[in-house]
Amino acid sequence: MPSSYLWLIPLLPFAGFLINGTVGRKLPRPAVTGIALLSTLIPALLVAWIWSGVLAGAAPISIVSAPWISISGFTVNFAFTVDHLTAIMLAIVTGVGFLIHLYSAGYMAHEDGFWRFFAYLNLFMFFMLILVLSSSFLLLFVGWEGVGLASYLLIGFYFKKDSAANAGKKAFVVNRIGDFGFLLAMFLIVAHFGSLDFATVFARASMFHLSGGFLTTICLLLVVGAAGKSAQIPLYVWLPDAMEGPTPVSALIHAATMVTAGIYMVARCHVLFDHSPTALIVVACIGAATALFAACIGLVQTDIKRVLAYSTVSQLGYMFLACGVGAYSAAIFHLMTHAFFKALLFLAAGSVIHALSGEQDMNKMGALRKRIPVTFWTMTMGVIAIAGIPPWAGFFSKDEILYQAFTSTNPVGKLVWAVGLITAGMTSFYMFRLWFKTFFGESHVEEHSQGHDNHGGHAHGVHESPAVMLVPLAVLAILSIIGGWVGVPEALHGHDEIGHFLAPVLSSGAAEAVEGSHGTEIGLALVSILTAFIGLGVAYFLYIVKPGTSTKLAITFKPVYTLFENKFYVDEIYAALIITPLQVFSRLFLAGLVDGGVASGVPSMTAAGVRGLGSITRKMQSGNIRSYAGWLALGAAAVLVFMIFVHVR
Template identity: 45%
Template sequence: MGSLPLYLLPLFPLLGFALLICLPRLFPGKSGGLLGCAAVLASFVVAVMRYLGQTDAPDHEVLWSWLPNMALNANLAVGFYLDQLSALMSLIITGIGFLIHVYSLSYMGHDKQFTRFFAFLNFFVAMMLILVLADSYPLMFVGWEGVGMASYLLIGFWFSGRNSEASDRELREASDREGVANSNAARKAFIMNRIGDLGFMFGMFLIYKLYGTLVIPELAERAESVRVAQAAIELTCLFLLVGAVGKSGQLPLTTWLPDAMAGPTPVSALIHAATMVTAGVYLISRSHFLYDLAPGASTWVAWVGGLTALYGALSALNQHDIKKILAYSTVSQLGYMFMAVGLHAYSAGVFHLLTHAFFKALLFLAAGAVIHALHEEQDVRAMGGMRKFMPFTHIVSLMGVLAISGIPIWSGFFSKDAILAAAFGSNPALYVIGLGVAFLTAFYMGRWYFLVWQGEYRGHVHHPHDADTTMKVPLGILAALATLGGLLNIPAFLGGGHAFDTYLGRAIPLHGHEIAVSTELLLTAFAVLAGVGGLVWAFLEHRARSLANGPLGLLSTQALYLDTIYNGLFSAPSRGISYGLDMVDRSVEGSLGAVARNSAAPGGLFTRWQSGFVRAYAVSMLLGTALILGYWALKTIGGGA
């Protein structure tokens, strides 16, 4: 069953993208969406079959020579590499991606650019698969940049607004403003990711300088045998961290990620749960053989993750947009993953990546169902009591909230507990931050749940409807995964066998700290109390109708003013410089234009003689001859006198 070639994984969605973007007229109605779903489903089937046929030894398939004996003085080929890490990532990308595609059939069913939307979704999935399957850093960078391009296209998908052709003038103007905001969000994501990409490129240059290869399997072997300067390997890993920070929205390049929810809700689910933002965690985990040699850079990774987790949680506390709460939550949960891989607890970080894909995709798609039912309303203050109108979506949303809050037996309990245990054994300060973030996470997700689903209905739609079957099926599957997914890695002190750790440990080393069973039980109790305490606090605040108040309210609403600071330090000065240069350009253009016009004026007089008519030239010749003869006659008479 493992005989299917690896190139089929990205090939199917690439073909779907090519057909939908080049021949859209061949796919009327929802046929384009069905083709997009079929392409990703085919890749998922390949991923499952390769997983089932997998052995302990990785598979390395080289397709063709890419840069033979050129600038790198090495035969760099296009090849795909499948081990336990890339197999797991392929299953996540294609599995969650397929569910999001199916959901989109209904959610985007009335959009005029329906086929184009699925073309971009297919392109996104294909690029992400190239990224995780690449056998070299340059090929990984191709997927890396492709994912960035796909995110730009999808975040700004409604670049003209959703009602740009409306007959009502006010509605059309509001749509234009929405389109501008969406376009700005897409540009912001694209530009901030270019900063991270520069770090990735510098990291690649240093890797080749140090080890003479960029092929990942070869590099893993040479990293063990070739001794290099410690400062050089630390700097290399720090550059790779810059790339990971940009792609995964970590501090200080985090402000693009909350704005990415400007795209359609399925895009938010795809970016925040299954694809783009996980690329940074994957890069560091894939480069574990370098980070194991760079303790200083690894410490930076862990602290960037811990501080980002805290920043995201504080920013999510008092947001009002149903999707923006989840977006800041993604920032925070990615911080957990970075903290784990920075502490060399790679398995714990990747396991949280898996469970987060389950419950965050579920929460975003549930939020999309609410938005859909309320005719695009996204303010949680205009919701409330939605459980009466949307009982199915209410139940699955509750499953997602319990999972992300770390309540047993839901998946987030197992993955978050593993990260906190690793932090306790390596860095107690990060453990305290992680435990505090767990409490804040439960509170803001409890707030999200109570404002949307409990209390009195505050909306304007007369009778909201629940999700249809096409949307319910993905929601139900994700709810089941969010509930039971943690059972894949039950720890030994709870009677399990660490099945996930055992599987991933064949590709990535497991750096564990010995912790007494009694200590593990105590840490688990603290984590559960943090989750339950946060939910209870949210319930009490909801009962007191003071969820929007508190000392952190304004600070949280403004996301700790990080965007404002960046605007003052970078954006506003850049715009000022651009405006000044534009004025100078206009001034110079005006001055040079005047000089040009004055210089051209005499020439304009002469051009009138160049009419192209023979008779005009004949008259000119006669007049010239007469003038010459007259001058000669006058000169002769004057001389004779």
């Protein structure tokens, strides 16, 4: 692909945003839909063109503008680069992004802000593509901040709903905390490397074989940024609440693309992390803790979208874990397969919600498999994939992470492998729990008479979604089955194509995992498969064979159940230790002293002074001739006294 066309990939979604954002209100809905779809379809076709060159062995593509910033020898170019890692991310963003745009045309068909939704969605695509294509930390940060803005707008799309508006603000604030760490990391990178260009920084880091405190500090600050964007402990709290946005938003931003930006950034900066074993240990521990922590909460959720939300946090923890043990290719592999099956699961959940006219509580579902069969079968593919059952995609990527953790030289490798294995069993359990409660057992559906559903359309009882929503489900279901076949390991008679494909970009250095035997890999795979089936079996027993058993267990282990149900009280702890003190400080100091005292007092005093001066001046300008004569005499006398005083001195 000629590099001269590369700029069209992010520019076309931006053009879609400008058109729909300015005149979309006046356009018919088919026109708005067409503009939004074309602005994502054409970039997807251009990315396919790129792939034809990449697979043919073409060199990385780059375009560089005139210097964007040039100050005292420090230069940053506005530059794009497409290498093997970028190519995979572009395919995920544009491919999955187009499918979700297509799905949204049906799901959002009756929304009042139809044009506004697609404008925001195109704006997100623009910034995410900038993030992926960037050749420097600074341009990556522009995309990084942009997807945060677009996420805020999309989460708060239903801005008249307090919970949605608050969720948008929460996501925005928490991500700004992470971004502060990213900014500090960039300052240190400039101070120590004199550049923000990826190639320059990584070349200098490799050339001098740097290590030590400053590099660890840079890496840990980058981890803070990644933890905010990719919802890791302790900055994960925004993502579950983000489910208040429309379901397609959850599928695109909070499952397939934006939340993986932190994983992408860590993998992109692997040269720095490879020189800091301490930072890698921290990354591995954060990832393992997040995976297990979120899985515990997901076990007891009853809102179908929140189960998937905590599942997303947990799967992102898997990817973080992989980066921590130096398995960057495995992390990107799981990022790719997760984009397929998690986007599918969210969109299928949206189809269920659409069928039930807005109902999200799984306790009010059941026995839906024959009433919405296409949704059932496609969602089944996603459930099996995320549970890690072969030959579905999730098995190969998750198993590669577990194998790399087990054979890693990282001191915590065996520990995080054990945590990952336990989490895999929990994932299988709560996903099949969702499947059984939604599609099997007794029906708890409240039949809806003719009326209006939550999208402003007519509800006719339980109904299958339109074709425009089902086609993306079918495509993603196929990808959830075969998407992992590009990473079949040699131990299972594969060739690990994705590992070889990413090797030129993600070749590991200090964090290279120890090569294990094929027997070890097969043994670990069997343990992983057994764990997945144990999770399935427990869910089947609790929700199909003995449906009331889960309620009895919840009562028997009430303290644990209550702890999980209340999400370990993290939000309450944050409110007590951080939010409330800040609010008190703001009211007492900022609102009371600064706002009420300084900000209000200084203008008030100034106004009083002006009024006093004006009162005096008003008396001087009375219009009375005798008054003027008196003031003239008084002034003359004052001048005379001053002159005498000066003369005497």
